[in-house]
Amino acid sequence: MKNIFIGTLFLCLIGSVYAAQGGLMLGPNSLMPSGGILKNSEGVLKNIEVLSSDFSTQAIFFFSGACTPKKKDLTSDSRLCIFFPTLKLGNINQQDILKKLNKFNLIERFKFENVGSPKGVLLDIKFSEGAFVKLLHMEGKNKFIMEIYSKNELAKIDRSTGLPLYFAYNDLKKKRDAKLRVMIDPGHGGKALGTQGLYNLIEKDVNLDISKKVRFLLEKLGYEVALTRTRDEDISLVERSRKAEVFKANLFISIHANSSGGSDKAHGIETFHFNVKPFLGFLSDGAAVSYELLFIRNSEDHRLASVANNLVRSSESSSHKFADSIQNTLVDMLKKKNVAVINRGTKNACFLVLLCFLNKKIPSALVETGFITNKEEAKRLTDNNYRMLIAQGISKGVWNFASLFREV
């Protein structure tokens, strides 16, 4: 995964260049892109993935082609209409989506169809009184996310624990005598190669090898461990998080190797965690995110919205601590072995694989084990012993994080 830290202003610039990409190659008087590019903008709404938590369901819309979904303003206060301009509906099983999305029986009517003039796809949903809905648009990412929160379930959480700032911690504390379950996610796989580095290194292979070593070490420590993939195969980001859920993971680590996009100078180790702020800010690759919360009408709703926000914040803060533990332990271990390594620190980012854990009690982090585009670091990463050392650092980072709960 490509992760260079750039300031927000620069991210804005990249964002606008990204948005203008289609037009950049054109002559000065041409308003429309050339034939080939125009075709690409007539995209398809390819897929909708549904995830759920104890108190919400989340639909992630994946589409090809440029599209900025628009919410239609309606007079009815529990109906939501979203228009996806220029898109066509792909092969989507609406009944199946509705069934998963309606876990809390908050949807009264659901209609999803192709419309003409203007051409696009229209999503029309009528919710019951007990719902509020969050909309997230990731510009340039070809993704749109709708989260449906159950006010009832949020009220139960509110009554049982007050404002649950340490939601994820509480869950881990309960587990302290049992075996912790760790899901390791080797980044990319199959057709998704990840970065192609020096010394014929391909990221997906490096990730898988280090992940297997981490599994071996964590099992020796007594953890229950699973991998999202154990061989070279394609697997979607949502599927990775779903596997963690099925495995009933307590912790999730995605393992990657870094690239510096052109320059071979960048090197070092960095670890990412998902931050709630990117809702209102910027994605790591420069695409903007807009965010909206709907159907909040009274003070009770505001209260429940703050419960929802605190749950997300709690999940975010435990993920932040988890990422810190991996990053610091790994870098310390390498330094002790006299490996000259740069500590690039812990950072927040809006990677989809981490976003999927937003409403879950699973601290999650994404570690970049080094730049395979940098000569020295790539050379080290060809060495089996060095990969084992990286795996030891990550495993000890997990152990250190878990020890926060063991002594309580």
Ligand SMILES: [Zn+2]
């Ligand atoms: Zn990667």
